[in-house]
Amino acid sequence: MTKVLNRIPLKNIIIVIIAALAIWFLVVKCSSSKELANEESQVLVDTTEAQQVHLKYGLPIDDFEVETSVVKKRQSLSTILGKYGVNSAKVYEICQKSKDVFNVRKIRSGKSYSVLFSRDSIRNPEYFIYETNSRDYVVFDLQDEIEVYTGAKPVEYKTKTIKGTIESSLYMALKGAGGDPALSGKMSEIYQWTIDFFGISQGDSFKILYDQVYIEGKPIKDFDVKAAVLTHNGKDYFAYKYNQDGKYGYFDEEGQNLQKAFLKAPLKFSRISSRFSNRRFHPVLKRWRSHHGVDYAAPTGTPVYSVGDGKIIKKAYQRGGGGRYLTVKHNSIYKTQYMHLSRYAKGMRAGVRVKQGQIIGYVGQSGTATGPHLDYRVIKHGTPINPLKMKSPSKSPIKKANKGNYMVVKNQLEARLEEV
Numbered sequence: 001m002t003k004v005l006n007r008i009p010l011k012n013i014i015i016v017i018i019a020a021l022a023i024w025f026l027v028v029k030c031s032s033s034k035e036l037a038n039e040e041s042q043v044l045v046d047t048t049e050a051q052q053v054h055l056k057y058g059l060p061i062d063d064f065e066v067e068t069s070v071v072k073k074r075q076s077l078s079t080i081l082g083k084y085g086v087n088s089a090k091v092y093e094i095c096q097k098s099k100d101v102f103n104v105r106k107i108r109s110g111k112s113y114s115v116l117f118s119r120d121s122i123r124n125p126e127y128f129i130y131e132t133n134s135r136d137y138v139v140f141d142l143q144d145e146i147e148v149y150t151g152a153k154p155v156e157y158k159t160k161t162i163k164g165t166i167e168s169s170l171y172m173a174l175k176g177a178g179g180d181p182a183l184s185g186k187m188s189e190i191y192q193w194t195i196d197f198f199g200i201s202q203g204d205s206f207k208i209l210y211d212q213v214y215i216e217g218k219p220i221k222d223f224d225v226k227a228a229v230l231t232h233n234g235k236d237y238f239a240y241k242y243n244q245d246g247k248y249g250y251f252d253e254e255g256q257n258l259q260k261a262f263l264k265a266p267l268k269f270s271r272i273s274s275r276f277s278n279r280r281f282h283p284v285l286k287r288w289r290s291h292h293g294v295d296y297a298a299p300t301g302t303p304v305y306s307v308g309d310g311k312i313i314k315k316a317y318q319r320g321g322g323g324r325y326l327t328v329k330h331n332s333i334y335k336t337q338y339m340h341l342s343r344y345a346k347g348m349r350a351g352v353r354v355k356q357g358q359i360i361g362y363v364g365q366s367g368t369a370t371g372p373h374l375d376y377r378v379i380k381h382g383t384p385i386n387p388l389k390m391k392s393p394s395k396s397p398i399k400k401a402n403k404g405n406y407m408v409v410k411n412q413l414e415a416r417l418e419e420v
Helices: 002-007 010-051 077-082 088-098 170-176 183-190 400-418
Strands: 065-070 112-117 125-131 136-141 147-152 155-165 205-215 218-232 235-244 247-251 271-274 277-281 288-291 294-297 303-305 310-318 323-329 334-344 359-363 373-380 383-385
Touching (some): 077 088, 183 205, 235 400
Antiparallel strands (some): 065 112, 112 125, 235 247, 373 383
């Protein structure tokens, strides 16, 4: 063999070796490229599969058969799960496990629920999900290791603006402008210390900047008003949301708190049937006499709220007059009275302290009255005054240290309102 190699020129041997090395290099490279390509392909496939997983209630919902229904009257957790083959012993165990998470006695008719079944021939119920509201739910894991926990659906916030002119009510004006009329409830909460919504008149107008909550692509009646201006009787009433010292509130263009010591009215969704007067013709007695209060016509049973913090100093029945009534002392200057009540709220008696907005009684027509209504009165320094003209002192305004930052936020919100 050595002799044969000696006969071959060195140049030829070198060429053969180089060629062999080149072939080996190409083979190795192609093999590596195929392996890398396969790996990349595998990664891409895995990523695509991961993106296609559809989660609902935090579970891969496509892995189950799903049955959705609504709780019917007089249905309990036991009766619901019973029809899906869950025996009473297991229901008892579920109730015990849920004690610290959710009281199963609070399951209410009209609420939605879903049952998730395994995709096999036996079709076992593996999860029961009860929706406490449009966002929150309770998961009952019915498998071997029973588990109960709560969850919440993802929430999306969409910023919206709306404006309109009032012809009859804010509710109808919002509806006519293409908005959700339920937003009127939020507006009444913001302005309840500033504007008497029973006195809203034709020609009043509004602009509102707000966020609305969307769940699973559907809007729900959950609003976060950022800024608003309500023009009432030719005057602009601004409201800007601001976080002062960790607590949100609404303030006007000068930084005054919209929240006042007294509410503008002691009940919601009603109408004024009679105003403060020193000479009014009484519809029952058929003679002229003073009426030192404001009558709010409302259905019997309508809740009546204390307009401010205070203490009940009188609970009595006035025959031939105000019927069942309460007197609340707020401070050394103001007292308020609530007359013609059908009944008192639980626990109301002389000496009890009440908070602003707390239900103290219910509209009725006790005493001398032609129909159900509330006779609401304000006494200042012992003298009756017109509740509709009372100027209530404001609560904490924007602090001096926060004024500069507030003005920056206010100007930004004001500019967005002007764009509406």
